[in-house]
Amino acid sequence: MDPQATWEQMLAAYAAGDWDLIEERATDLLAWLDCGGFTPKVLSQCAFGEDGNRVLARAGCLFALDAVQSAWRIP
Secondary structure: OOHHHHHHHHHHHHHHOOHHHHHHHHHHHHHHHHOOOOOOOOOOOOOOHHHHHHHHHHHHHHHHHHHHHHHHOOO
């Protein structure tokens, strides 16, 4: 798995409103990170290094999954 490509694909899917792809990429990246896989570079100049990027990547994935669930929720 290429976590950088997965991260970028998730962001592009979010911008396009492709809910299925957002869910797939966010789920894949979370599983990758949970298994100790290396972190995508979320911010090029992150003062907190790899740990900071890991936290940001996880938060971004969780935010994206929440957006997917909200989009599919019946009011």
